[in-house]
Amino acid sequence: MKIKNFKQTAGLIAAIGASVVLLFFIIGCIWIGYEVKAQCKEVKDQYGGDCVEAMIDLLKDENQSFKARNSAIWALGQLGDDRALPVLKSFYTGDMPEREPLNQVISQYELVKAINLTSGGKNVTAVFWRYGIN
Numbered sequence: 001m002k003i004k005n006f007k008q009t010a011g012l013i014a015a016i017g018a019s020v021v022l023l024f025f026i027i028g029c030i031w032i033g034y035e036v037k038a039q040c041k042e043v044k045d046q047y048g049g050d051c052v053e054a055m056i057d058l059l060k061d062e063n064q065s066f067k068a069r070n071s072a073i074w075a076l077g078q079l080g081d082d083r084a085l086p087v088l089k090s091f092y093t094g095d096m097p098e099r100e101p102l103n104q105v106i107s108q109y110e111l112v113k114a115i116n117l118t119s120g121g122k123n124v125t126a127v128f129w130r131y132g133i134n
Contacts, residue, residue, distance in 0.1 A: 026128070033129020036078045039071060052081045059087060067103040070110055077114030080126060085118045 040051035047054040058064055058072040073091075076084040092111045100107050117123050 029125040029128035032078060032125050036075050036129070039075050043072070043075075052076065052079055052083050055079070056084055056087050059091070065103065066105055070102045070107045073107065073110045073114050077110070077117040078123065078126065079130070080117045080121075080123055082118050082120075085115065088115050088118060 040054070043054040043058050044051060047057040049057070055072045055076050059069050059076070061069075073088065076088065088111055091106050092115060093108060096108050096112075100109060102110075
């Protein structure tokens with residue numbers, strides 16, 4: 001009898017744990033989508049074109065802060081559009097410092113991630129939010 005109760009309790013705890021992990025995953029996906037969409041709207045208003053074109057223009061704009069340009073790199077990676085690949089590669093130096101202040105340099109770490117995602121890498125969060133962005 002005790003073993004049966006233990007199995008039921010363990011199963012319930014496992015189900016609750018899995019539900020919490022799934023909930024955090026979905027919230028994270030929604031948050032990422034919200035951030036990308038908000039950034040796209042702001043950048044499109046400033047540079048025109050579709051989201052990818054505007055993000056590329058922001059990244060190339062040396063008058064923008066490194067923080068804004070690194071944010072564009074992140075968003076381009078999340079969007080996963082291969083049109084950004086040549087531009088992302090042009091900023092990649094291959095020199096991976098141990099630590100990068102995002103407000104002082106173009107982040108090689110963010111570039112590696114974005115290059116991977118625009119080269120066909122899997123972005124499991126994007127299926128929840130990527131549709132309808134342009």
